[in-house]
Amino acid sequence: MAGIGFELKKLFVGRGAISKVRAYAYAGIVTTGTMVLAIAMLLGVQLLTRAFGATDVETETMVVLMVYAMLGSLILSSLLQMLLSRYVADMLYQKLNERILPSLFGGALLLILPGGIAYGAFLWRADQIDILDRVINLFLFAEILVVWLQMAYITAAKDYRRILLGFLAGVATVFSMSVALLAAGMSPVTAIMLSLFCGYGIMLVSFTRVLLTIFPVGKGSLFAFVEWIGKYPDLVFTGFFSMAGAFVHIIVMWFSPLGEVVAGQFRHAPLHDSAAFFAYLVAVPTSINFVISVEVNFYQKYKEYFSTITTGGTLAEIRLARDNMKNMLSQEIFNLTQIQVFVMVLFTVLMRYVLESLSFTRDMIGMFQIMSIGYSAYAIGNCMLLLQLYFNDRAGALMTCLLYFTLNLAGTLYIRNLDSLYYGLGMTVAGFVMYAFGLARLLRYVRSIDYHVYCGQPVLAVQKTGPLARLAARLSTRAGAVGK
Amino acid sequence: MRICIIAEGCYPFVAGGVSSWLQSVIQSMPEHEFVIWAIGAQEKSRGHFAYQPPDNVVKVVDVYLDSVIHETLRKNPRRYRLTKPQYEAIREMLSSQNPDWNEIFALFRNDRHKGLEFLLNRDFFAILQEICTERYPFVGFTDLFWTIRSMFLPLLYLLGGAPPKADLYHSVSAGYAGVLGSMAAQYYRKPYVLTEHGIYTREREEEILRSDWVPSHFKDLWINMFYMFTRCAYHYADQVTSLFQRASYIQQEIGCDADKCAVIRNGVHFERFENIPLKEPDGFVDIGAVVRIVPIKDIKTMLYAFSRVSAEYPNVRLHIMGPTDEDEEYYAECLQLRQDLELTNVAFTGRVNVQEYLQRIDFTLLTSISEGQPLAVLEAMAAGRPAVTTNVGNCRELLEGDDDNLGTAGFCVPVMHQGELADAMLTLCQNAELRRQMGEIGRRRVKALYGHEQMIDAYTKIYETAGSIAAGKWQA
Numbered sequence: 001m002a003g004i005g006f007e008l009k010k011l012f013v014g015r016g017a018i019s020k021v022r023a024y025a026y027a028g029i030v031t032t033g034t035m036v037l038a039i040a041m042l043l044g045v046q047l048l049t050r051a052f053g054a055t056d057v058e059t060e061t062m063v064v065l066m067v068y069a070m071l072g073s074l075i076l077s078s079l080l081q082m083l084l085s086r087y088v089a090d091m092l093y094q095k096l097n098e099r100i101l102p103s104l105f106g107g108a109l110l111l112i113l114p115g116g117i118a119y120g121a122f123l124w125r126a127d128q129i130d131i132l133d134r135v136i137n138l139f140l141f142a143e144i145l146v147v148w149l150q151m152a153y154i155t156a157a158k159d160y161r162r163i164l165l166g167f168l169a170g171v172a173t174v175f176s177m178s179v180a181l182l183a184a185g186m187s188p189v190t191a192i193m194l195s196l197f198c199g200y201g202i203m204l205v206s207f208t209r210v211l212l213t214i215f216p217v218g219k220g221s222l223f224a225f226v227e228w229i230g231k232y233p234d235l236v237f238t239g240f241f242s243m244a245g246a247f248v249h250i251i252v253m254w255f256s257p258l259g260e261v262v263a264g265q266f267r268h269a270p271l272h273d274s275a276a277f278f279a280y281l282v283a284v285p286t287s288i289n290f291v292i293s294v295e296v297n298f299y300q301k302y303k304e305y306f307s308t309i310t311t312g313g314t315l316a317e318i319r320l321a322r323d324n325m326k327n328m329l330s331q332e333i334f335n336l337t338q339i340q341v342f343v344m345v346l347f348t349v350l351m352r353y354v355l356e357s358l359s360f361t362r363d364m365i366g367m368f369q370i371m372s373i374g375y376s377a378y379a380i381g382n383c384m385l386l387l388q389l390y391f392n393d394r395a396g397a398l399m400t401c402l403l404y405f406t407l408n409l410a411g412t413l414y415i416r417n418l419d420s421l422y423y424g425l426g427m428t429v430a431g432f433v434m435y436a437f438g439l440a441r442l443l444r445y446v447r448s449i450d451y452h453v454y455c456g457q458p459v460l461a462v463q464k465t466g467p468l469a470r471l472a473a474r475l476s477t478r479a480g481a482v483g484k
Numbered sequence: 485m486r487i488c489i490i491a492e493g494c495y496p497f498v499a500g501g502v503s504s505w506l507q508s509v510i511q512s513m514p515e516h517e518f519v520i521w522a523i524g525a526q527e528k529s530r531g532h533f534a535y536q537p538p539d540n541v542v543k544v545v546d547v548y549l550d551s552v553i554h555e556t557l558r559k560n561p562r563r564y565r566l567t568k569p570q571y572e573a574i575r576e577m578l579s580s581q582n583p584d585w586n587e588i589f590a591l592f593r594n595d596r597h598k599g600l601e602f603l604l605n606r607d608f609f610a611i612l613q614e615i616c617t618e619r620y621p622f623v624g625f626t627d628l629f630w631t632i633r634s635m636f637l638p639l640l641y642l643l644g645g646a647p648p649k650a651d652l653y654h655s656v657s658a659g660y661a662g663v664l665g666s667m668a669a670q671y672y673r674k675p676y677v678l679t680e681h682g683i684y685t686r687e688r689e690e691e692i693l694r695s696d697w698v699p700s701h702f703k704d705l706w707i708n709m710f711y712m713f714t715r716c717a718y719h720y721a722d723q724v725t726s727l728f729q730r731a732s733y734i735q736q737e738i739g740c741d742a743d744k745c746a747v748i749r750n751g752v753h754f755e756r757f758e759n760i761p762l763k764e765p766d767g768f769v770d771i772g773a774v775v776r777i778v779p780i781k782d783i784k785t786m787l788y789a790f791s792r793v794s795a796e797y798p799n800v801r802l803h804i805m806g807p808t809d810e811d812e813e814y815y816a817e818c819l820q821l822r823q824d825l826e827l828t829n830v831a832f833t834g835r836v837n838v839q840e841y842l843q844r845i846d847f848t849l850l851t852s853i854s855e856g857q858p859l860a861v862l863e864a865m866a867a868g869r870p871a872v873t874t875n876v877g878n879c880r881e882l883l884e885g886d887d888d889n890l891g892t893a894g895f896c897v898p899v900m901h902q903g904e905l906a907d908a909m910l911t912l913c914q915n916a917e918l919r920r921q922m923g924e925i926g927r928r929r930v931k932a933l934y935g936h937e938q939m940i941d942a943y944t945k946i947y948e949t950a951g952s953i954a955a956g957k958w959q960a
Contacts, residue, residue: 309625309626310626312624312626312627313624313625313626314616314621314622314623314624314625315613315616315617315620315621315625316621318625448606450609450613451606451609454609454626454629455603455604455605455606455608455609
């Protein structure tokens with residue numbers, strides 16, 4: 001009787017590696033920070049150009065060019081940002097550092113080419129704007145796009161001091177150069193575009209240098225990450241909807257009674273836009289809080305839980321670690337909410353005086369206040385989504401942001417023709433639903449986290465070769481052939 | 485009648501006792517059609533048959549335990565909840581107790597993916613946690629999880645296969661074959677016969693205890709699983725046969741109903757062997773061992789013992805006849821040992837025609853650690869050759885008889901005992917007259933008790949009995 005039991009050992013599969021998902025949640029937060037920075041610059045240069053006596057048309061042109069370049073590149077980059085973060089995490093885990101930077105170049109190329117053509121066509125038709133300004137703006141668009149993508153990589157660097165210095169150098173350049181160029185009498189639009197281009201250029205260069213200190217230039221296909229699109233298609237959508245959801249109501253309002261054409265197809269809704277951008281700043285404390293508190297307290301318990309699982313903990317130990325983690329999670333969410341509510345109240349009340357001094361109308365202040373509440377809900381809701389990703393509940397994350405995006409879009413489409421009293425209500429309702437749904441889903445998922453961790457491990461080691469995996473394989477063999 | 489033979493790890497892939505027996509049984513029942521449901525360990529043995537199935541084999545359905553790792557699950561595995569009886573049955577199964585197999589068969593039958601998906605199921609996980617809490621509170625849960633998953637993966641995979649249609653199911657061992665036979669017979673409401681040549685469960689148990697790939701605190705889990713498989717087969721079988729009385733008692737001890745048990749001795753074609761002439765004296769004594777070169781046959785002890793014989797009685801030769809490809813690593817070790825012991829008088833002949841080769845043999849040798857009722861010994865006895873065997877399985881009764889007053893046909897010595905093996909061989913080497921006497925006793929015993937016709941008649945009768953028992957059962 002030939003030994004069959006003996007052969008079973010070949011089926012005794014190794015323990016699956018526990019996920020390394022936290023990296024891309026982290027990138028999301030860094031992106032929020034960058035966005036806040038961009039909005040701060042947007043508001044800052046507006047004040048600056050007014051001080052130098054720019055006309056309304058010039059200011060409007062400058063603002064729409066900035067907003068379009070920033071939002072356009074942000075939303076475009078969001079298609080790949082989460083996916084690339086995941087790719088980086090996987091490569092780091094497999095110690096394939098040389099395959100990391102090529103994906104940044106590949107991702108940038110993949111987005112810049114079609115994105116640049118589309119945005120270029122957009123600019124082309126806005127022929128009221130000076131051609132030079134439009135050309136600089138096109139380059140600015142491409143440049144910011146790369147900076148957004150770098151956020152997916154830079155978090156792995158952990159060199160926060162140099163990252164911060166990069167940001168500061170960029171912002172300092174923007175403002176000092178703007179002042180110099182405006183004082184020298186350059187047209188305000190050109191001056192600001194040029195300064196922004198140089199400021200973001202400095203960020204781009206300094207981030208690249210940080211990246212080059214930790215990753216080799218690398219080798220192999222630039223497009224190896226394309227396989228990840230096949231593996232985690234949901235991350236493309238989650239990245240996109242969570243980012244686009246935060247701004248879709250602004251775009252919809254460009255087509256409301258408040259909206260107007262600036263040049264070509266460049267539209268804006270100045271009253272609503274300003275209110276929205278100021279309101280977005282309310283999300284800052286939650287972003288910071290998430291990084292500081294979640295990293296320090298929750299992550300500790302999270303790590304303990306997973307290490308109990310991987311280092312042979314008994315069921316009782318695993319359950320204990322899980323309950324500790326669950327309690328810490330609830331506590332952290334409660335804190336996060338509490339602080340956000342507190343900040344929101346202060347912000348909506350106190351900012352009113354700042355905004356009045358910036359000659360905001362009562363309607364605008366009303367919109368600002370509604371949207372501050374909305375962005376507060378969104379900020380916490382977005383944290384729920386990031387926490388879902390910590391637990392690898394990718395389906396939950398996708399549902400959470402899709403719900404937000406859809407409700408914000410539909411709600412804003414509905415209220416845009418109502419009285420201006422209701423403006424901002426669409427995104428606020430969407431934000432609350434996102435928060436409620438995200439929280440419920442998160443807590444439900446974590447309740448059975450043991451099941452998800454264990455039974456989420458494939459029974460069999462399945463190598464899925466979809467069309468994208470084959471495409472990536474073809475691209476890398478061709479890259480190899482070129483290398484020879 | 486169409487008979488489905490369920491063979492695990494032997495026919496038609498591996499040459500050996502059970503396989504040869506099966507081949508000859510099928511050949512001797514030309515009035516029946518046979519379907520072979522063969523369970524192999526590894527896919528790489530697909531198509532490498534050691535036997536050409538006879539003409540009355542209409543189909544060979546081969547499944548391999550490791551095929552499961554090439555299965556791909558659908559992207560979104562189905563989620564299903566278990567009913568209460570299902571939950572209870574699965575709980576019993578996963579803790580290797582006494583499940584209601586009908587529930588399990590009905591749940592997984594004809595759906596390969598369902599079994600695999602079950603390992604992703606919430607109920608599976610809940611049951612696992614229950615078992616862990618009750619029985620393994622101090623064991624690493626992750627280890628337990630993977631152990632249970634990999635223990636039951638092959639079973640769930642096999643249960644999902646479509647059973648071939650037949651009028652009677654006959655497993656030639658317990659284990660996976662026993663569970664599949666039970667399932668098929670239940671499904672088609674047909675009689676089911678189980679034949680055990682060795683005692684499957686005991687063999688598995690020894691194998692697992694020796695193995696180094698099962699962590700020691702999970703060995704009982706694995707062993708209990710195989711006991712559970714065996715109890716399943718005993719429960720559903722209409723007739724359970726063994727080769728000798730002691731084996732039958734062990735079956736009853738493990739849990740088989742004594743009413744079902746029957747002893748059917750192995751049978752050999754006496755007429756093919758009785759006329760093989762004794763070897764012409766040529767100054768040498770030739771010893772033959774008809775064995776596969778695998779650890780369970782303990783070829784190494786054989787070589788050590790023979791080297792002692794060779795030292796005292798130089799004119800001796802050993803012919804080890806049997807396939808060498810089943811465990812090539814072990815074969816290489818044996819070749820190395822032959823060289824180290826400087827045994828120039830040992831030949832590994834590979835698979836040979838035993839009837840022809842026996843003409844050159846004076847007596848035979850068997851050093852197995854485990855046996856049932858070895859055909860090789862019976863055939864040599866039929867040819868008038870005495871034997872030296874280890875005291876395993878039914879060997880002592882073969883040589884010394886069981887109340888037949890015929891006398892002794894060879895020497896039976898303790899397992900792995902080089903000294904007694906060597907002494908027994910020397911005794912036979914030095915005494916040609918003793919060889920002749922013992923050979924004659926053996927020939928008479930085989931003629932009287934181990935005829936091929938007798939065996940075939942007995943199985944025919946067992947099939948009839950099982951058929952009528954089953955008919956009664958399904959009508960009720």
